[in-house]
Amino acid sequence: MTLVSDDAFQLATFADRIGQLHRTNLTTEVMSAVDTTASLALITDFLKRNYFACVVALVPEDAQYTLARACIATSTPLVTASYVSPRLRHLHQAAVDANIPLLCECGLDPGLDHMGAVSMIASIQASGRGVISKFTSVCGGLPAPESADNPLGYKFSWSPLG
Numbered sequence: 001m002t003l004v005s006d007d008a009f010q011l012a013t014f015a016d017r018i019g020q021l022h023r024t025n026l027t028t029e030v031m032s033a034v035d036t037t038a039s040l041a042l043i044t045d046f047l048k049r050n051y052f053a054c055v056v057a058l059v060p061e062d063a064q065y066t067l068a069r070a071c072i073a074t075s076t077p078l079v080t081a082s083y084v085s086p087r088l089r090h091l092h093q094a095a096v097d098a099n100i101p102l103l104c105e106c107g108l109d110p111g112l113d114h115m116g117a118v119s120m121i122a123s124i125q126a127s128g129r130g131v132i133s134k135f136t137s138v139c140g141g142l143p144a145p146e147s148a149d150n151p152l153g154y155k156f157s158w159s160p161l162g
Contacts, residue, residue, distance in 0.1 A: 001025060001150075002050065006032040021148075033063035043070040052076055061085045072098045079103045 003026060005011050011028040018026050031046065033039055047055070047070055054077040057067050064080055065087045071078040072091060077100045084104045095102045117135060124130040 002027045002029055002052070004029045004031050004033075004046075006030065023150075033057075033059055033066050035062040035066050040066050040069055043067060044073045047071065047074040047076050054079055056080070057082075061087070064088065065091075068095070068102055071095075071100060071102070075100050077101050077103070079106050081106055 003011060003014065005028075008030045011030060015026060015028050029046065031042060033043060043066060055067060055071055057064055057078060057080040059067065059080075059082075061082060064082050065085065067080075068078055068088055068091050070076075072094045075098050079101075080103070082104060088102065088104065091102065121132050121135070124132060
């Protein structure tokens with residue numbers, strides 16, 4: 001598994017945390033995915049040099065569009081939690097022609113983590129029994145330790161019944 005971000009410090013911190021879980025098959029790459037020709041060329045070249053079964057993207061729309069174009073150019077499937085933007089919708093036929101899926105909206109209901117966090121923070125503040133000094137959200141949930149059998153120690157879940 002390769003984790004890519006434009007934040008080198010964040011990548012190093014995350015890699016250290018994963019290393020503490022004795023997971024050794026994580027590599028990192030500092031790279032920016034923005035809506036420019038240079039970024040598209042860089043990402044396309046990166047995907048060509050490394051065989052990935054798929055790209056999982058948790059990025060803003062402009063980066064998602066660039067990643068989708070690079071994935072189409074390299075026939076690499078793309079999975080993202082983001083909604084289908086109008087620009088991404090225009091790439092549908094190109095993805096079909098490249099014989100790859102662009103799977104969008106594969107994630108949590110928008111704002112679910114935020115609503116839960118706001119509720120907890122409000123409850124703590126209303127009780128007067130705590131002070132919130134920092135809040136970081138990565139969303140989702142942690143699996144039971146015996147099920148955390150991938151490099152991230154994380155599981156995605158989905159139910160067709162909601």
